Amino acid sequence: NTKVIVLRSGGEKVFCSGASFDELIAIENEAQGLRFFSGFAEVINAMRTVPQFIIARIHGKCVGGGVGVAAAADYAIAVQGADVKLSELAVGIGPFVVGPAVERKLGVSAFSQLAIDASMWRPAEWAKQKGLFAELHDTAEGMDDSINRLATTLAKSHPAAMQEMKQVFWKGTEDWDTLLLERAAISGRLILSEFSKNFIAAFKKKA
Template identity: 45%
Template sequence: MDSGFVKTEINSTGLAVITFGHPAHNSLPSALLSQLGEHIQSAATVPAVKLILLQSAGDRTFCAGASFDELLTLADEGAGKVFFSGFARVINAIRQSPKFVICRTQGKAVGGGVGLMAACDYCFASENAAIKLSEISINIGPFVIAPALERKIGLSAFTMLSLNPTTFFDAYWAQQHGLIHAVWPTAAEVDVAIEQFCSPLLNKSVEALTALKRTLWQGTDHWEVLLYDLAAISGKLALSEESKKALRQFKQRTS
């Protein structure tokens, strides 16, 4: 299977568009997570870039989260921590970026994909978007993405998502709880809305925008350590026989 891709395009107005894609519903294996983090970090250092737009390829699923195929190959706790640390690096790259990161969500997001949405500073979505935290279904938990989700939607809504692992919550539920900032009927209308949102910001002071981003992210410096500690918890649980069995059953149902 194709290993997927990440690409960055910087337009003349100073908008860096980072697009990732994978044939398995835009899932994120380790290599793709690593590339995604590197692209975000790189775009953030380009002086001409004023805003970053994060999006996935295609017109259906936004992101299916962690690669279940890769999860089944994990052999020890070290490998498990390394795998889940990929999400930690991407979230921290967004958090540490001096440029605001805007998310475009055209469809469903599961697990780590929901974490990406939560980590971004502003999120647009179509009515086809829906979110689900399926981790408990495979006997692990949404640990690495928990701080980003709690920051955005609060503990109560995060609990609701976590303990309903087979339920998709629609875009309007996500908007009501602060994960999504604007919902539009179609992806085409989302694109128009993003352009209208970004256009005036691209003409504003970079220093002012950077200062505002730092203000909005106050109190999260400890994530540099916390997210990797949480990755170790996920990595350990993913090695359990209960988790492996659930993953194999899921793979059989979808094959």
């Protein structure tokens, strides 16, 4: 009888840092690449199709897939310092899997800005202005108070009405089961390139 979902992350300063470089560099063929990136597709599609509203608690920075998760949430509440970056192009791929969710929430212009300048952090204020975050608070306490207030209100609301509302909000995404797998295949192919392998190896060496 779940009425509302609050999505939160562990840690203190990072909401989600995206894909693990150790896992990326271990991908040896396109089938493995598809399987890996399909995981992101499954998360976004699950968030899209679950009947409950999802409130995302964005307590820190979002990179790559983390931006996609924030975008796929129905209502994201963040705190100052929750800066965002789509770093995929720097790795030699692109934000193909998370792209539809980010574009849906921010629009093509803001999505393309994030995707093209893959090394630039956009401040939390920018993310709020573009619509990624519904609310932006100065403190974690303020963020949590707002999340608790909204979750409590939604828990007392009519589940069938909220389910119908969610279907309206996500209208036009019915093909995402197929689309996101097609996008995952693109990333799975590109990650096998020498460019990607060299970038990850160099990054790990510096780290």
